Amino acid sequence: xxAFIVRRLLQSIVVMLVVALVAFSLFNFVGDPINNMVGQEAxxxxxxxxxxxxxxxxxxxxxxxxxxxNAAQGEFGISYRTARPVADLIAERLPATVELAVTSAxxxxxxxxxxxxxxxxxxxxxxxxxxxxxSLIGVSLPTFLIGILLIWIxxxxxxxxxxYGRGEVVDLGGWRTxxxxxxxxxxxxxxxxxxxxxxxxxIMRLVRAEMLEVLRTDYIKFARARGLSNRAxxxxxxxxxxxxxxxxxxxxxxxxxxxFAIITETVFQWPxxxxxxxxxxxxVDIPVMAAYLILIALFFVIINLIVDLLYYLVDPRLxxxxxxxxxxx
Amino acid sequence: xxAQTDSSETPLLEVxxxxxxxxxxxGTLVAVDDISFDIKPGEVLGVVGESGAGKSxxxxxxxxxxxxxxxxxxxxxxxxxxxxxxLPQEKLRHIRGRQxxxxxxxxxxxxxxxxxxxxxxxxxxxxxxxxxxxxxxxxGIELLSEVGISAPQDRIDQYxxxxxxxxxxxxxIALAVCANPxxxxxxxxxxxxxxSIQAQIIDLLKRLCHEQGTAxxxxxxxxxxxxxxxxxxxxxxxxxxxxxxxxxNVIKQPYHPYTKGLMGAIPTVGQKLExxxxxxxxxxxxxxxxxxxxxxPRCPKAFDRCDTERPDPIAVEESKVACWLYxxxxxxxxxxxx
Ligand SMILES: Nc1ncnc2c1ncn2[C@@H]1O[C@H](COP(=O)(O)OP(=O)(O)OP(=O)(O)O)[C@@H](O)[C@H]1O
Ligand code: SF4
Ligand SMILES: [Mg+2]
Numbered sequence: 001x002x003a004f005i006v007r008r009l010l011q012s013i014v015v016m017l018v019v020a021l022v023a024f025s026l027f028n029f030v031g032d033p034i035n036n037m038v039g040q041e042a043x044x045x046x047x048x049x050x051x052x053x054x055x056x057x058x059x060x061x062x063x064x065x066x067x068x069x070n071a072a073q074g075e076f077g078i079s080y081r082t083a084r085p086v087a088d089l090i091a092e093r094l095p096a097t098v099e100l101a102v103t104s105a106x107x108x109x110x111x112x113x114x115x116x117x118x119x120x121x122x123x124x125x126x127x128x129x130x131x132x133x134x135s136l137i138g139v140s141l142p143t144f145l146i147g148i149l150l151i152w153i154x155x156x157x158x159x160x161x162x163x164y165g166r167g168e169v170v171d172l173g174g175w176r177t178x179x180x181x182x183x184x185x186x187x188x189x190x191x192x193x194x195x196x197x198x199x200x201x202x203i204m205r206l207v208r209a210e211m212l213e214v215l216r217t218d219y220i221k222f223a224r225a226r227g228l229s230n231r232a233x234x235x236x237x238x239x240x241x242x243x244x245x246x247x248x249x250x251x252x253x254x255x256x257x258x259x260f261a262i263i264t265e266t267v268f269q270w271p272x273x274x275x276x277x278x279x280x281x282x283x284v285d286i287p288v289m290a291a292y293l294i295l296i297a298l299f300f301v302i303i304n305l306i307v308d309l310l311y312y313l314v315d316p317r318l319x320x321x322x323x324x325x326x327x328x329x
Numbered sequence: 330x331x332a333q334t335d336s337s338e339t340p341l342l343e344v345x346x347x348x349x350x351x352x353x354x355x356g357t358l359v360a361v362d363d364i365s366f367d368i369k370p371g372e373v374l375g376v377v378g379e380s381g382a383g384k385s386x387x388x389x390x391x392x393x394x395x396x397x398x399x400x401x402x403x404x405x406x407x408x409x410x411x412x413x414x415x416l417p418q419e420k421l422r423h424i425r426g427r428q429x430x431x432x433x434x435x436x437x438x439x440x441x442x443x444x445x446x447x448x449x450x451x452x453x454x455x456x457x458x459x460x461x462x463x464x465x466x467x468x469g470i471e472l473l474s475e476v477g478i479s480a481p482q483d484r485i486d487q488y489x490x491x492x493x494x495x496x497x498x499x500x501x502i503a504l505a506v507c508a509n510p511x512x513x514x515x516x517x518x519x520x521x522x523x524x525s526i527q528a529q530i531i532d533l534l535k536r537l538c539h540e541q542g543t544a545x546x547x548x549x550x551x552x553x554x555x556x557x558x559x560x561x562x563x564x565x566x567x568x569x570x571x572x573x574x575x576x577x578n579v580i581k582q583p584y585h586p587y588t589k590g591l592m593g594a595i596p597t598v599g600q601k602l603e604x605x606x607x608x609x610x611x612x613x614x615x616x617x618x619x620x621x622x623x624x625x626p627r628c629p630k631a632f633d634r635c636d637t638e639r640p641d642p643i644a645v646e647e648s649k650v651a652c653w654l655y656x657x658x659x660x661x662x663x664x665x666x667x
Contacts, residue, residue: 216396218438225394225433226453226504227426230418236452237441244443316488317442 001312008308012301017068019297023290024067028060076291081283086291090273094295095175096166097261097272103188104196105254112200112250116207117242120215121234131204138201143260147194147267154190162187164269195264199253206249211242244315251307255300340367341409341544342391342512348403349386349395349568351615358615360399361386362568365642370511373538373545375559375576377552377591379612382565384548388514390414391546392425408512427457430505430543432515432534436498436522440489446473446500447485450507457508472503476533495526499533506537513538516548527551531558552592556580564588567612567623574648584650586630622653630654 034047034056042050051057055066070076076086115135119128138146155163167183169176178184214220215238223233265274273292280288312318349361361383368374376384389395391406393414406414413424425431433439440449450469454460460468466485473481476499489497498518505513515534519527531554538545547559555562555576562579564571564587572585583589590608610627613619619626625635634653642649643656 218433218435219441221394221396222431222433222439222501222504223441224422225392225425225431227422227424227456227508228452229422229456232452232456237444240443241441315443316445317490 004312005309008305012305015301016294016297019294020068020071021064023071023293024064026286026290026293027067071291071294076294077287079280079285079288081280081285081288086287089276089288090291090295091174092176093271093273093276095177096270097258097265097274099178100188100191100195100264100270100272101254101258101261104192104194105199105257107192108196108199108203108253108257109250112203113207113243113246115200116204117211117234117239119204120208120211123212132208135201135204138197139205143194143198143263144267146197147190147264150190150194151267161190163190166271191264191268191270194267195257195261198260199257202253203246203250207242207246210246211238214238214241217241240314244311247310247314248307251303251310255303258299259296338369339410340407341370341372342368342546343407343410344387344391344404345407346404347387347390347401347406347414349383349390349399350402351399353398355616357402359402359618360568360615361390362618363404364565364568364570365404366563366570366573368512368544368546371538371542371544372560373535373547373558375555375562376546376548376565377550377555377562378565378571380550381612381614383568384565385516387565388431388516388546388548391514392429392431393421394425394431423457426453426505426510427508428510428512430508430510430513432498432501432505432513432518434517434520436494436501439501440497442489445486445488446492450485450500450504453504454507468507469503472507473500475537476500476503477529494522495530498522498526498530502530502534502537506541506543509541510543512544512546514546514548517550518547519554520550527554552580564591567618568615569623570642570649570651571624572648572650572652573642574646574650578646578648584645584648584655585652586628586654587624590627622651 034051034054055063058066074087076090078084079086079089082089115131119125119131122128141149151163154161162183165187166178167185167187168181169178169184170180178188219241220233220238223237228236261270261272262274262277264270265272266278269275273295276288277292279285280292344367345365347361347364348359351358351360364383364387366374376387378384386395386399390401393401393406393416395401401414404414405412408424408428413421416424440446447466447469450472451462451465454465454468455462458465458468470481470485473485478484478496478499484492489500492500498521502518505515513534518534519530522530534545534547535558537543545558547554549555559576561574562576563573564579564583564585566587571587572579572583574584578584579588580592583592587608608627613623613626619636621634621636621638622628622631622640625631628635632653638653640651640653640656642651645655
């Protein structure tokens with residue numbers, strides 16, 4: 001177990017270093033950092049002095065190490081655009097993105113599993129056929145189109161829900177949450193559905209396919225032959241076995257929710273890190289872009305790590321190594 | 330026509346004109362066609378036949394566990410006189426596991442890999458018997474020790490992958506017998522196992538069923554096992570019953586030309602049916618079952634009547650034989666020798 005965790009941690013570190021290298025090269029290959037920081041009218045001496053002070057005259061590997069060291073401490077420098085520390089900008093906007101991502105992940109996961117299981121168990125039923133067809137639409141429509149459609153229906157025509165922003169937020173020791181106010185929750189619905197819909201349909205189709213596969217296995221047939229109730233067979237046995245492979249892919253999907261949030265945040269003017277990133281691109285605000293890249297990679301890596309551990313906990317075949325297990329395999 | 334054999338004992342299981350079909354796009358496939366047999370309490374009925382003859386489907390149809398679109402399209406299954414083929418699922422499941430236990434071919438895939446052996450035992454026991462968790466666990470441990478697993482109190486908490494194939498089949502058998510059913514349907518219970526372990530598993534099945542008076546429907550390719558274990562034997566061909574009768578008759582002096590071909594060599598323990606087949610040609614596919622007697626294209630004894638009329642089982646001594654050679658008219662006119 002310990003060896004497994006250590007191995008996965010090392011792999012994660014390598015991934016993070018590669019991403020850091022990409023983020024680092026942004027500074028050197030996209031524009032000149034000095035030009036970005038000082039105006040056109042700065043003198044050559046001023047530029048040289050700034051260059052020296054920022055350590056830009058050091059060898060590249062030294063600069064990279066410094067960059068990684070700072071990043072590890074959450075230090076990403078000063079935003080070119082706002083002249084504020086990038087870490088502060090991110091910290092301000094992270095809660096919005098995390099709450100959006102968590103809500104849509106919960107939405108996608110719960111509904112995806114429920115609908116997937118339902119349509120597998122009632123394969124020939126009318127409702128499950130309908131759900132499957134509808135899910136095709138969910139998979140094929142681009143996110144921004146879904147968002148605009150939802151805004152058009154629920155915000156413009158029905159006027160039930162707001163079309164942009166986060167609503168009122170409550171400050172909980174630096175974490176500004178929208179979960180505690182009515183307007184905050186209302187504002188969350190459309191973006192969360194927009195962001196989660198694609199994952200929802202994917203998870204649903206995956207759960208369904210996997211469950212149908214499991215329902216055909218010998219141990220399910222044997223469970224029925226033992227006289228177990230339908231409930232015990234379908235939910236005690238089939239569902240648990242279905243979720244083992246589903247965990248992995250679902251985990252990856254949840255990681256991509258955070259990345260996909262860029263589009264949703266833009267459509268709904270959601271004040272999260274995705275929107276921050278879009279604005280940063282427009283102003284070639286390299287430190288913010290670099291920090292965003294590293295942050296997203298970090299989310300992916302952490303989610304992957306959790307998924308692996310879950311997998312390990314759910315499937316006893318990975319957990320226990322015995323002579324019998326090895327010969328049987 | 331249907332001479333009653335040994336009418337003193339009422340059968341435990343009666344299968345009457347059972348028919349299993351698969352509706353397909355190109356018409357309906359009849360995989361089990363009008364099969365009738367019975368099993369008396371405590372009796373071991375061996376079921377043999379080439380691959381694809383419909384043995385497994387017959388076994389699963391008895392407990393109504395056919396995978397859709399396969400379905401029972403006709404006939405009856407009676408357990409202790411009561412029809413069970415038309416029961417709703419909820420009633421059926423009190424028969425599965427409780428009255429009829431099932432053992433499948435592959436022990437490696439019969440157990441759920443995510444649950445301990447104990448969990449699967451306890452859940453089955455508690456489904457059928459009114460027991461507390463503690464009692465069920467105790468019974469689970471007893472059962473494991475009965476099927477020959479050492480240190481059962483430790484091993485009960487292990488997962489299936491921690492057991493070898495033979496051990497897993499022992500566990501499957503423990504699961505099949507845990508509610509003292511009166512019939513076990515064992516579908517090639519040793520085919521997937523090492524030859525060295527096969528005899529042990531058959532012995533275990535024999536011993537347990539003998540002790541508890543459990544009847545067994547033993548589907549197998551192993552004629553040696555049949556010779557040693559079965560009381561009666563049913564021979565299937567192309568979804569139909571060719572012959573059913575006492576084991577000595579079927580093995581030593583079979584009546585049906587197909588059975589004669591099967592028994593062409595004297596079987597010894599461990600020999601497989603496939604290798605004994607001395608009949609030219611192969612069993613027809615379900616889409617091209619010949620007219621009349623399904624065996625006629627391969628039958629050395631076929632005559633004019635065989636390709637037009639389908640023979641019903643005819644009582645010959647204690648056996649029933651689906652072959653026109655034993656039709657009264659021919660038997661009376663002395664045309665059948667041997
Ligand atoms: N789902 C299905 N759809 C169509 N035909 C099927 C299906 N399942 C089984 N069959 C056919 O039914 C016939 C009988 O199958 P069955 O499994 O009972 O054979 P068997 O006698 O047990 O053979 P084996 O010795 O190989 O186990 C076979 O010809 C098979 O092709
Ligand atoms: S009925 Fe005819 S073809 Fe069929 S087994 Fe008997 S003799 Fe052969
Ligand atoms: Mg079979």
